[in-house]
Amino acid sequence: MSASVPAQPDAIDSTFGTVSAFPEPVEGPKIAARNVSVYYGEKRAIEDVSIDIPKSYVTAFIGPSGCGKSTFLRSINRMNDTIPGARVEGQILLDGEDIYRSGMDIVELRARVGMVFQKPNPFPKSIYENIAYGPRIHGMTNSRSELDGIVESSLQRAGLWDEVKDRLSDSGTALSGGQQQRLCIARAIAIDPEVILMDEPCSALDPIATARIEELIDELRGRYAIVIVTHSMQQAARVSQRTAFFHLGRIVEYGTTSDIFTNPREERTKDYITGRYG
């Protein structure tokens, strides 16, 4: 891992296990949202959200069902564009560039800001093709051997290579749920993104597969800005260094995961993380 990777977690909390406390990021934000509101038709699902999301950290979005976590996550790579009637106000800056400006190349944006969904969704193609598809359409390689190299390194980084190297031509959909999710992470990594958005990536997985994905998230964070939506307080505490608590379409509190879980400023945050509602 690079030297810029934050240090190891240093705070322990008996309820949530090890909770990370990290120094402030040294670089400017990878993503900066400014007064973002998201509408579905007349309904406002996100209201005036501003947040800076750093590189080399995992940022968790937590909050009760329907509070807008997924809506906001999807607005970071303009996935909401695909929903009829959805509309975004405000600014979302990626390295200072407004991703909602006219003329923004959406295909390039989604290559820079990859996404992993709740339910693993490999293409109904071979394991090899699942990974090779993105680099091929983005013109990232000139030769088969280069493409082979990307497929191998992506599967390596997603911790799947040893399990699939002898059956790359088997269908991706024939893998176990946990393997499929690692395949989807490998697919996202293959096009060299800068940000990885994960919408409840473990909710369809058993505890062992979940632990594997959590380890993987920790291994990957040095290289990317990772944002994860999760319903599991324990998972947020285990994998993230920053946590934003959403409620009724707003961010109530955002800070180090350590502060949010051990020393929340807001009553609503405290109530949620102690299980009083949600």
Ligand SMILES: Nc1ncnc2c1ncn2[C@@H]1O[C@H](COP(=O)(O)OP(=O)(O)OP(=O)(O)O)[C@@H](O)[C@H]1O
């Ligand atoms: N495609 C859509 N069309 C209309 N309304 C939507 C759509 N998607 C979400 N909403 C509404 O926007 C609000 C926020 O939903 P969203 O899925 O972002 O919340 P969430 O916090 O991710 O919830 P959950 O934790 O249950 O996944 C909810 O009131 C939801 O009903």
